[in-house]
Amino acid sequence: MPVRPIVMFPDPRLTSPAAEVTSFDPALAALADDLLDTMRDAPGIGITAPHLGVLHRLVVIELPDDPEGVRIYVNPRITWSSDDTVIHEEGSVSMPGVSEEVERPARIRLTWQDLTGAAHEAEADGLLAICLQHEIDQLDGIFWTRRLSKLRRDRLHKRYEKMRKAGSR
Template sequence: MSLREIIKVPDPRLRMPCAAVERFDDALRQLTIDLVDTMRAAPGIGMTAAHVGILQRIVVIELEDDPVGVRAYVNPIIEWSSDDWVVHEEGSVSMPGVSDEVERPARIRLRWQDLDGAWETAEADGLLAVCLQHEIDQLDGIFWTQHLSKLRRDRLTKRYEKLQRLATRPKAVVADQPKA
């Protein structure tokens, strides 16, 4: 098990587009394993290589009750999105502790490469479609909060900053009380 450090907001790498993967080798397989381990430890249900500061187009997703288990997508491309939309609560391992509702297309069709470089195509709906759109946005340098209105984004950012300040505040030390 190899955990990678997750970069946090406001790291500028979270807003940078990722490059296509060109080498399908053992290093890619190891990075994918590390992403899964890091995602589980975070905890999260989806993660990109960008979340650990590696600007390559790699996504891993693991949804509860999904018979497929862990899904890995290399160089994913959304080819089609439905006209009907769904609202779902979203958050990020790079901005832990806060979430908000985001509206996205209910169904998508995507193309991606597997870990050997073979192209695949499939349609997705439900939570899988939401997760794929969320993570592919991240690969394109679009952080999920950009789907919120400015007011909601500002409120969420203030809430996150407050959580970060509280998390880094030194803990009070209570001296032992003398026994009577």
């Protein structure tokens, strides 16, 4: 499948909530394949359909050394999160070259559907829980930098803009 252009920050589609997927057809599977190829090319470990400008609730995750391999989540929702938290370095394929530490719940429970529409529920912790929260935020229209304090967010945005301008010369 083709590598597709990634929507870059500050495109407003990155802060728009994504619609529920209702058609579990070959086009959805093709979009998931495109997401995987685009994510690997970026490179990244997680990507959503909105990163490609498609405002549907679809997430693809591929973590290093994960025995499960590629994970695909359609219409994912977090139904519970732990009170204990972890801090982890995060970034985005839509804002390459910058990252910052983000605090999130250490464990979550979620529901989702697979590419056939079958329902699933599971708990996640570690890097998978962090990645899922990051990508589900994206589906909800919450770009990851919103999880930073205003000061840290402003500094990161300025650093990114400076990098972008330097790269366009």
